[in-house]
Amino acid sequence: MTDSAFTTSHPADPDTDLADLPDADGTNGHDILEGLARPTTGELQLEERASLQRVAGLSTELTDVTEVEYRQLRLERVVLVGVWTEGTAAQARASMAELAALAETAGSQVLDALIQRRSKPDPATYIGSGKADELRAAVLETGADTVICDGELTPAQLTALEKVVKVKVIDRTALILDIFAQHATSREGKAQVSLAQMEYMLPRLRGWGQSMSRQAGGRAGSNGGVGLRGPGETKIETDRRRIRERMAKLRREIRAMKKSRTVMRAARERNSIPRLTVAGYTNAGKSSLVNAMTGSGVLVQDALFATLDPTTRRATLDDGRAVVFTDTVGFVRHLPTQLVEAFRSTLEEVVDADLLLHVVDGSDPFPVEQISAVRRVINEVVAEEGATAPPELLVVNKIDAIDATRMAELRGALGDAAFVSARTGEGLPELFDRVREFVGRADVELTVDVPYTRGDLISRIHEEGEVLTSEHTAEGTTMRVRVPSAFAGVLEPLRS
Ligand SMILES: Nc1nc2c(ncn2[C@@H]2O[C@H](COP(=O)(O)OP(=O)(O)OP(=O)(O)O)[C@@H](O)[C@H]2O)c(=O)[nH]1
Numbered sequence: 107m108t109d110s111a112f113t114t115s116h117p118a119d120p121d122t123d124l125a126d127l128p129d130a131d132g133t134n135g136h137d138i139l140e141g142l143a144r145p146t147t148g149e150l151q152l153e154e155r156a157s158l159q160r161v162a163g164l165s166t167e168l169t170d171v172t173e174v175e176y177r178q179l180r181l182e183r184v185v186l187v188g189v190w191t192e193g194t195a196a197q198a199r200a201s202m203a204e205l206a207a208l209a210e211t212a213g214s215q216v217l218d219a220l221i222q223r224r225s226k227p228d229p230a231t232y233i234g235s236g237k238a239d240e241l242r243a244a245v246l247e248t249g250a251d252t253v254i255c256d257g258e259l260t261p262a263q264l265t266a267l268e269k270v271v272k273v274k275v276i277d278r279t280a281l282i283l284d285i286f287a288q289h290a291t292s293r294e295g296k297a298q299v300s301l302a303q304m305e306y307m308l309p310r311l312r313g314w315g316q317s318m319s320r321q322a323g324g325r326a327g328s329n330g331g332v333g334l335r336g337p338g339e340t341k342i343e344t345d346r347r348r349i350r351e352r353m354a355k356l357r358r359e360i361r362a363m364k365k366s367r368t369v370m371r372a373a374r375e376r377n378s379i380p381r382l383t384v385a386g387y388t389n390a391g392k393s394s395l396v397n398a399m400t401g402s403g404v405l406v407q408d409a410l411f412a413t414l415d416p417t418t419r420r421a422t423l424d425d426g427r428a429v430v431f432t433d434t435v436g437f438v439r440h441l442p443t444q445l446v447e448a449f450r451s452t453l454e455e456v457v458d459a460d461l462l463l464h465v466v467d468g469s470d471p472f473p474v475e476q477i478s479a480v481r482r483v484i485n486e487v488v489a490e491e492g493a494t495a496p497p498e499l500l501v502v503n504k505i506d507a508i509d510a511t512r513m514a515e516l517r518g519a520l521g522d523a524a525f526v527s528a529r530t531g532e533g534l535p536e537l538f539d540r541v542r543e544f545v546g547r548a549d550v551e552l553t554v555d556v557p558y559t560r561g562d563l564i565s566r567i568h569e570e571g572e573v574l575t576s577e578h579t580a581e582g583t584t585m586r587v588r589v590p591s592a593f594a595g596v597l598e599p600l601r602s
């Protein structure tokens with residue numbers, strides 16, 4: 107066992123009731139909306155994540171595994187394989203580089219990578235049979251224990267390819283699910299990821315149910331018997347039934363959690379504080395931007411899917427007006443369909459926002475592709491919900507990491523965007539100006555007489571709007587204010 111060895115936590119462990127799981131620590135999700143950002147939250151999470159991985163490494167020694175714990179992947183030493191069907195060679199390489207980054211985020215060591223140019227994946231073994239033999243050779247040569255394919259494979263393809271390469275084969279979907287399982291922290295997030303994993307694994311249970319459990323207990327490569335029936339059909343049927351029961355229970359629990367989230371959101375909607383949702387491709391620097399704009403310590407990590415639960419932070423614009431920033435889960439190409447549901451809370455944040463700050467990594471070789479991957483998912487959800495998409499402000503981040511030529515190119519391609527560096531702070535004042543301009547757009551001006559007994563209204567005016575002039579009288583304060591129209595309705599009875 108190497109230090110990088112780990113198993114995923116097993117959120118679907120049949121003996122762990124979801125109700126026993128600790129509550130989210132209150133630093134994630136909307137419950138901190140009114141609370142103060144703890145500046146070290148991100149650091150704490152990062153530390154916890156690192157220590158969890160070390161401890162989890164030990165648990166691969168566990169021999170007591172059941173068929174149901176099929177999810178205990180051991181992604182240690184991996185070879186990547188991709189089929190390049192369209193686009194340029196550079197795009198194919200970028201897709202593999204992203205797969206490598208995903209694998210490393212999951213804790214694996216990438217030993218080799220192979221790409222095959224084909225018009226479409228081989229229906230039997232994903233890559234062609236000649237290439238599969240080559241892959242087998244690469245596995246032997248590097249001593250890899252896992253092959254990761256850059257796509258979603260059918261259960262039959264996985265099994266057939268495992269037969270040739272004689273080590274465990276997983277696909278991009280399983281890999282992303284694994285990362286989500288490691289990173290989810292809130293109860294709802296954990297439950298949703300478990301559900302997505304089960305949905306994904308159910309049809310694949312026979313294919314790898316037995317090989318997984320063997321492998322989790324034994325050495326890599328010991329699953330030469332894939333295709334053997336293992337403990338028999340009956341056992342698998344029992345497992346399937348247990349998984350289905352577990353899924354039904356999870357669905358019920360998730361529904362209940364969703365209800366309370368809706369209640370929280372409704373509470374938030376009662377005030378007119380503008381909601382800015384920061385969304386974009388994974389690793390674009392969304393959390394860094396939220397930190398830079400609010401001075402709080404949201405978790406930042408050079409890893410994909412560092413953020414899994416929407417995190418909300420309050421900030422004050424320099425005219426004294428409050429806004430709320432929500433940091434969200436990153437998007438990725440080929441997001442597993444099972445995970446779109448797990449993304450639901452992030453997507454709801456996006457749909458509900460007053461302004462969407464769409465962050466893109468300007469130092470990425472293909473920012474335009476990332477932008478369209480993100481917009482595609484957002485549009486799907488918006489259409490599904492029958493909602494309208496919020497206005498979007500494109501934010502090109504990491505401009506400290508690009509040269510002048512590249513910058514000129516990006517300005518040409520993405521003219522209207524705000525160009526910033528969350529790291530150096532460059533461009534942030536302009537971004538704040540754009541945000542302020544946007545936020546002020548729906549304001550109305552009016553003059554009100556606020557009695558001295560209504561200190562609450564005065565502070566709300568400062569928070570949600572702007573005081574232009576103010577004059578004390580015998581009964582109270584006469585103020586000329588500029589406030590959002592929803593709040594203007596509240597002030598209407600005091601109009602002078
Ligand atoms: N050079 C440079 N690096 C940056 C900048 N902003 C963020 N980064 C780095 O990019 C990496 C990802 O940053 P995060 O803020 O975690 O990105 P994210 O979009 O929240 O990522 P996920 O939550 O994983 O989707 C980290 O290593 C940051 O230090 C920037 O302006 N310049």
Ligand SMILES: [Mg+2]
Nearest residue numbers: 392393412413
């Ligand atoms: Mg993040």
